[in-house]
Amino acid sequence: MRELKLMKGNEAIAEAAIRAGVDGYFGYPITPQSEVMETLMALRPWDSTGMVVLQAESETASINMVYGGAGCGKRVMTSSSSPGVSLMQEGLTYLAGAELPCVVVNVVRGGPGLGTIQPAQSDYFQTVKGGGHGDYKLITLAPASVQEMADFVELSFDLAFKYRNPVMILSDGVIGQMMEKVELSEQKPRWTAEYIEENHTWATTGKKANREKNIITSVQLEASVQEAFNHKLQAKYRSVEENEVRYEEVMCDDADYIIVAYGSSARICQKSIEIAREKGIKVGMFRPITLYPFPTEQLMKRAKQVKGMLSVEMSAGQMVEDVKLAVECSIPVEHFGRFGGSVHSPGEVVEALEQKLIGGDK
Amino acid sequence: MKEEIIIAGFGGQGVLSMGKILAYSGVMQDMEVSWMPAYGPEMRGGTANVTVILSDDRISSPILHEYDTAIILNQQSMDKFESDIKPGGTLIYDGNGITRHPERTDINIYRIDATAEAARMHAVKTFNMIVLGGYLKVKPIVKMENVIAGLKKSLPERHHHLIPMNEKAITRGTECINQVSEA
Known part of the structure; x- marks a missing residue:
């Protein structure tokens, strides 16, 4: 049997991210999710797997660092709590518009505004109905235990890359702060550059002479082109709705x-x-x-x-x-x-x- | 077996770490456990409480409105949680700073003067372990060997030299708890 640990939901996110072979975490501290980055900093994954952990200057910066990493086909993530996630909304709609895979964790606290640091579930609308502008969707997983906090990290990355779409783990202060028993998965290797190049041909990994250039963008000035792209997005969402209900x-x-x-x-x-x-x-x-x-x-x-x-x-x-x-x-x-x-x-x-x-x- | 506990007192008394050690003892005994702090702006002297559940079966809610046992370490917590103990349940309190003693007649009430005892032992920081010892005397739900194993898991290794002192405090707690009234 694998080792059982007693840990907080936030700590489980961090442990699971390292073990899933995530390439980068960019974040900015906010209660009640600060233990995510605290745990990552304490575990120093840059020494073991080479994972980058970086405290950005703001939530706006972290989500745009995620955009950059995701554009290169890397598995990157951020986490925050409600007011911080509000700051990330522009980045999220750009990620969805550029069809970039990433994982965002929201450990929800009471709002509106700066609100309170105690638990809430009042970011449901923001998460599933938009948040940012335009016709886009975030695949959203809601963990109900510390074990699911751990398990959903890898699942989220799988879904994010399967559909080339941002995935949100919508948690809250209860699940983030409580401690329960967790069984962590084995350490998985990070993806190699060759693996990314072979499997994610859309990624900007450096143009080779034998292929067209890859462009990561969410801008289409021609309305008909934008409409066609929106139809493509909608078809993708219908496929998500058909296959991913849990x-x-x-x-x-x-x-x-x-x-x-x-x-x-x-x-x-x-x-x-x-x-x-x-x-x-x-x-x-x-x-x-x-x-x-x-x-x-x-x-x-x-x-x-x-x-x-x-x-x-x-x-x-x-x-x-x-x-x-x-x-x-x-x-x-x-x-x-x-x-x-x-x-x-x-x-x-x-x-x-x-x-x-x-x-x-x- | 299922035991639903609230531990409540001042920040700095070791309420949360006592709960964590109890929860880890449960893990060592192959039980299901949950540890849910009422977190807030953290400060020394503010109120702190944690709900700990140990159970043979899967735990549903980590948040409760009534408890099998309340461990109460200040007056504010007495006022808040005395009424939330299940009939026939247990209240353990430290008499230090208590101005209104418990009034329920349908619960078992125990008093442990752990603050005084910790001072007498010249080890004020082991206060929470004295209380834990008292609790385990009344409710021996986890074996002492698992408590020590839980203690080791909870403490960072640089503090492992303090384990014998904590063990002594737990033992002292089992000796100095007294029943005040019976349901």
């Missing part, structure tokens, strides 16, 4: 009600369904693991079976809109959640379920 269902088969929750809220709600079932309420939990692509069809399937759904998120109600769209308003869908840095307790969720859905059912 979700988990807990006790849904006999459920009268379903709680829909992701990330740390899903952990809390798992306890809520234990409490509710002790009270005789048949409730299950549906956890979207990918927030984009959203598990629309799978939720619709469950809508045919249950009397109502409660979207539980640490926001004033964001994912609830996607749940309503998914079930086409065929059943009552309500929202519950504390926000602005406050975290709902398992008991509060059960009370909300009783008041908002079951009470209304009588």
